[in-house]
Amino acid sequence: xxxxxxxxxxxxxxxxxxxxxxxxxxxxxxxxxxxxxxxxxxxxxxxxxxxxxxxxxxxxxxxxxxxxxxxxxxxxxxxxxxxxxxxxxxxxxxxxxxxxxxxxxxxxxxxxxxxxxxxxxxxxxxxxxxxxxxxxxxxxxxxxxxxxxxxxxxxxxxxxxxxxxxxxxxxxxxxxxxxxxxxxxxxxxxxxxxxxxxxxxxxxxxxxxxxxxxxxxxxxxxxxxxxxxxxxxxxxxxxxxxxxx
Numbered sequence: 001x002x003x004x005x006x007x008x009x010x011x012x013x014x015x016x017x018x019x020x021x022x023x024x025x026x027x028x029x030x031x032x033x034x035x036x037x038x039x040x041x042x043x044x045x046x047x048x049x050x051x052x053x054x055x056x057x058x059x060x061x062x063x064x065x066x067x068x069x070x071x072x073x074x075x076x077x078x079x080x081x082x083x084x085x086x087x088x089x090x091x092x093x094x095x096x097x098x099x100x101x102x103x104x105x106x107x108x109x110x111x112x113x114x115x116x117x118x119x120x121x122x123x124x125x126x127x128x129x130x131x132x133x134x135x136x137x138x139x140x141x142x143x144x145x146x147x148x149x150x151x152x153x154x155x156x157x158x159x160x161x162x163x164x165x166x167x168x169x170x171x172x173x174x175x176x177x178x179x180x181x182x183x184x185x186x187x188x189x190x191x192x193x194x195x196x197x198x199x200x201x202x203x204x205x206x207x208x209x210x211x212x213x214x215x216x217x218x219x220x221x222x223x224x225x226x227x228x229x230x231x232x233x234x235x236x237x238x239x240x241x242x243x244x245x
Contacts, residue, residue, distance in 0.1 A: 075199075079200060082236065085200075093179055096194040100194070115172035188228045192230055207229070209228035
């Protein structure tokens with residue numbers, strides 16, 4: 001009898017343990033897994049919210065500068081417009097020359113040259129027919145030349161030029177321009193400096209000319225006798241293709 005009771009108690013204990021284990025596996029464990037998954041999702045959502053809040057704060061700070069950024073875009077668009085606008089550039093040339101007491105003899109634009117990446121050949125000067133106003137032929141009087149840059153040291157690495165995939169030959173154009181002026185050299189140098197710091201980007205790549213012999217007009221040979229030709233480029237950044245002239 002004692003053995004039967006002991007066996008019954010053992011079997012009852014095993015059954016209770018099985019019920020408890022089954023209850024844990026069927027009820028408690030799924031609840032724990034669900035709670036753990038919910039906690040993980042909550043942490044991920046909190047991290048995403050924190051990142052979104054940081055982005056919103058950054059956008060709010062940038063929005064405060066939207067007026068300043070718009071002004072900067074306007075200045076850059078005036079420097080490199082979407083169309084040629086050469087008439088406005090010519091007006092700038094005349095104003096800068098008048099400010100220095102120079103006489104503009106001619107402004108001769110060349111052909112449009114498509115953008116070429118760094119390392120390719122530079123845009124060639126235009127071979128278009130000059131305007132009807134003849135440019136005086138300069139005499140052999142030496143003109144100021146720039147000091148040559150020192151040669152790089154042996155083994156030195158050349159800097160990698162900056163490039164932008166948004167700038168292509170389809171939307172970025174260079175237009176060569178030659179400007180003939182009459183006046184003294186110091187005024188001509190000041191005139192070139194004014195053009196380089198004017199509203200339209202103008203990159204100078206050459207200055208030639210000098211005093212013309214035999215010119216003794218009433219205004220004085222120092223003013224009327226010196227003639228110079230400034231050559232350089234203006235640029236157009238169109239949305240897709242070059243605008244028609």
